Amino acid sequence: MSNSESGTQLSYLKHPGKYKGILSWLLTTDHKRIGLLYFYCVIVFFFVAAILGLLMRVELFSPGQTIMGPQTYNGLFTIHGIIMIFVIVIPALPAIFGNFFLPLMLGARDVAFPRLNLFSFYLYLTGAILGVLSQFAGDGPPDTGWTFYVPYSAESSTNVIFALTAAFVLGFSSILTGLNFIVTIHRLRAPGMGWFKMPLFPWAIYATGWIQVLATPIIGITLLMVIAERVLHIGFFDPALGGDPVLFQHLFWIYSHPAVYIMILPAMGIVTEIFPTFSQKPVFGYTAILISSLAIAFVGYFVWGHHMFTAGISYGSRWFFSFLTFLVAVPSAIKVFNWVSTMYGGSIDLKPPLLYAISFIFLFMIGGFTGITLGAVAADVHVHDTAFVVAHFHYIIFGGMGFATFAGIHYWYPKMFGKMYSNRIANIAWGINFAGFNLLYFPQFVIGLQGMPRRYFDYLPQFQTGQIISTIGGFILFTGLVLMVYNFVRSIKHGAIAPSNPWGGVTLEWQIPSPPPHENFDTIPEIKHPPYFFGNNSNTKNE
Amino acid sequence: MTHPDINSGHMDSQTGKLGMWIFLFTELFLFGGLFLVYAVFRATYSEDFHKAARELNAFIGTLNTIFLLVSSMTVAMSLTAIQKKQKNLAIFLVLSTLFLAALFMLNKYFEWSHKFHFKLYPGSEVLKNLARGELLFFGLYYMMTGLHALHVLVGMILLSVNLVKIRSGWITSKNYLLLENSALYWHLVDLIWIFLFPLLYLIT
Numbered sequence A: 001m002s003n004s005e006s007g008t009q010l011s012y013l014k015h016p017g018k019y020k021g022i023l024s025w026l027l028t029t030d031h032k033r034i035g036l037l038y039f040y041c042v043i044v045f046f047f048v049a050a051i052l053g054l055l056m057r058v059e060l061f062s063p064g065q066t067i068m069g070p071q072t073y074n075g076l077f078t079i080h081g082i083i084m085i086f087v088i089v090i091p092a093l094p095a096i097f098g099n100f101f102l103p104l105m106l107g108a109r110d111v112a113f114p115r116l117n118l119f120s121f122y123l124y125l126t127g128a129i130l131g132v133l134s135q136f137a138g139d140g141p142p143d144t145g146w147t148f149y150v151p152y153s154a155e156s157s158t159n160v161i162f163a164l165t166a167a168f169v170l171g172f173s174s175i176l177t178g179l180n181f182i183v184t185i186h187r188l189r190a191p192g193m194g195w196f197k198m199p200l201f202p203w204a205i206y207a208t209g210w211i212q213v214l215a216t217p218i219i220g221i222t223l224l225m226v227i228a229e230r231v232l233h234i235g236f237f238d239p240a241l242g243g244d245p246v247l248f249q250h251l252f253w254i255y256s257h258p259a260v261y262i263m264i265l266p267a268m269g270i271v272t273e274i275f276p277t278f279s280q281k282p283v284f285g286y287t288a289i290l291i292s293s294l295a296i297a298f299v300g301y302f303v304w305g306h307h308m309f310t311a312g313i314s315y316g317s318r319w320f321f322s323f324l325t326f327l328v329a330v331p332s333a334i335k336v337f338n339w340v341s342t343m344y345g346g347s348i349d350l351k352p353p354l355l356y357a358i359s360f361i362f363l364f365m366i367g368g369f370t371g372i373t374l375g376a377v378a379a380d381v382h383v384h385d386t387a388f389v390v391a392h393f394h395y396i397i398f399g400g401m402g403f404a405t406f407a408g409i410h411y412w413y414p415k416m417f418g419k420m421y422s423n424r425i426a427n428i429a430w431g432i433n434f435a436g437f438n439l440l441y442f443p444q445f446v447i448g449l450q451g452m453p454r455r456y457f458d459y460l461p462q463f464q465t466g467q468i469i470s471t472i473g474g475f476i477l478f479t480g481l482v483l484m485v486y487n488f489v490r491s492i493k494h495g496a497i498a499p500s501n502p503w504g505g506v507t508l509e510w511q512i513p514s515p516p517p518h519e520n521f522d523t524i525p526e527i528k529h530p531p532y533f534f535g536n537n538s539n540t541k542n543e
Numbered sequence B: 001m002t003h004p005d006i007n008s009g010h011m012d013s014q015t016g017k018l019g020m021w022i023f024l025f026t027e028l029f030l031f032g033g034l035f036l037v038y039a040v041f042r043a044t045y046s047e048d049f050h051k052a053a054r055e056l057n058a059f060i061g062t063l064n065t066i067f068l069l070v071s072s073m074t075v076a077m078s079l080t081a082i083q084k085k086q087k088n089l090a091i092f093l094v095l096s097t098l099f100l101a102a103l104f105m106l107n108k109y110f111e112w113s114h115k116f117h118f119k120l121y122p123g124s125e126v127l128k129n130l131a132r133g134e135l136l137f138f139g140l141y142y143m144m145t146g147l148h149a150l151h152v153l154v155g156m157i158l159l160s161v162n163l164v165k166i167r168s169g170w171i172t173s174k175n176y177l178l179l180e181n182s183a184l185y186w187h188l189v190d191l192i193w194i195f196l197f198p199l200l201y202l203i204t
Helices: A030-059 A070-089 A092-106 A113-135 A159-186 A200-232 A245-279 A286-302 A314-341 A352-375 A375-385 A387-417 A421-452 A459-494 B013-044 B047-055 B057-084 B088-118 B126-130 B132-167 B179-201
Strands: none
Touching: A030 A070, A030 A092, A030 A113, A030 A387, A030 A459, A070 A113, A070 A159, A070 A387, A092 A113, A092 A159, A092 A200, A092 A245, A092 A387, A113 A159, A159 A200, A159 B013, A200 A245, A200 B013, A200 B132, A245 A286, A245 A314, A245 A352, A245 A387, A245 B013, A286 A314, A314 A352, A314 A375, A352 A375, A352 A387, A352 A421, A387 A421, A387 A459, A387 B047, A421 A459, B013 B047, B013 B132, B013 B179, B047 B132, B057 B088, B057 B179, B088 B132, B088 B179, B126 B132, B132 B179
């Protein structure tokens, strides 16, 4: 479809809906507007949690008490974890880019259940606000860590119930979002788009959707049981009443390990879109990538025990979980191979989205290899609960999922807002982010191996060099993030008008104007080519 | 593949049903967590579970099972009635479903208050002096039947909405997705009870 045909509709940003003013956003059922609502919320909460993280870094600048006592520190890392995990990294990618681009890439006018979509957003907002309130209201910030391990979470006199309820509500929102996307993919693909003609970002969202739907209820019921434990002394996890605390760890990780794949799968989906576009070459190994998405989703269910190697589970189960953990690394490695091969022989255009996508591979691999270290039982016993784990986790989640998110924002920003950002500022911000990130987290691998435990507000003097470098890195990273956001905010007013296809992409979202019209497509497109078909003239860049 | 117009109120029924089925999967997993906990403690304390289950009244349990089974039948029949354009019959059948559900809840109320009378509730002194397995059995009993009762209540609200919508003529022989989905939900409530009943009442 060419540009001139679709001039009949107003863009979704200007479309007069049923309601006027602010209500036209708050009560919208347009998937694109809901995607933006999530986007703004995630940015706000991200900076709240990032500042909490920075405060922790300041505290760790020198041994002993620097700016806060142990109780405050415990509250900070708990809320930092709860907000980052449950409010940002689990929902962000499906909720922002899934909402905005899934229907566009499928050639649909909206998701399958637009009103349910709005309802999920309000559940999300309620949960997020409850999570932040738990820091301030009542009996002081929860101090259990985001993992809510019993027996402490059943006994701590702080605001644990608030935080548990927040996580429960956010989980419910996540389930409904996943359900909506699964049904959308099943029912609303454009005519001619068979399952294997679907682009790979929707495939990643599909795999994610099933994890959201089938794993999240387990954490729901587990959190309810902890609430019952606190309120009614029901005894499931209390050894004094015959219960078993390790049972809680099992139930918790049955969800929370697959949750890591809720975070990383859509991130992988985003970079899978970016590599072919900026190499102007079909993706290498389409089928291998989609099968590895599904394989990660499936095998990811059966590896939760690797969080419990030191919890006293049997030799047999440690062997089993360790083996499966190694196994789940294989499909991730296949993807890395495919991304690199996609670039091979392509005409590479090193724009900001590709820069972020390439650094995603680099950081994700460091995170992945250290994950293998942690998956090996013998090595894990040594580094369990040290800063090594913190570093590994942040390399996967921030270096992987975070950098892929930044890649996605830079990739789709022109489509979402109809404006171009400054490539120069974006490149500079990328350099600062990349340097700051590595300075922040790499030293933690080293001091972790040397024995620095995680979640301690104080430490022995020999760890100070690493801690100082890490804190400096934290401030550098934060500067880069602020610069990146400044670039986006500035460009909304001052950026050049974005053409419909600035990067020469071939998926459907690039075939309609930027920003997309209210109903996406004037006529539903008919799909004739396999995805990532670069032979068509209409796909040429229009800069 | 159909492409429903996003502006029309009536949804494509296959899409709506697919959504409901996926939602039912999540419900199964929600209860699945509790069944898992049940399995673990039942394996650890099988003696105590047998003893504690004797406290439950299998007669009331059986009665409630019958109520739910019959109500599942009436709600299925109401769907057929709507498809055959017999509006009044459908209203009568949904009303009977609601009536049976109310009987179930009434029974549950008497059952629970009877136990409360003997101070058999989580956190009570009586319960704390029982064997550990018996204490956990009652914890599970309250948690599982409580969560189930909550689902019965939600189902009753759903069915009441259906009742209003059948009367107002919104649900018709052409557009009965809401009733069909509510019936699916009601069958799930029934199905979960079918597992709860033997696990809690019949293991003595």
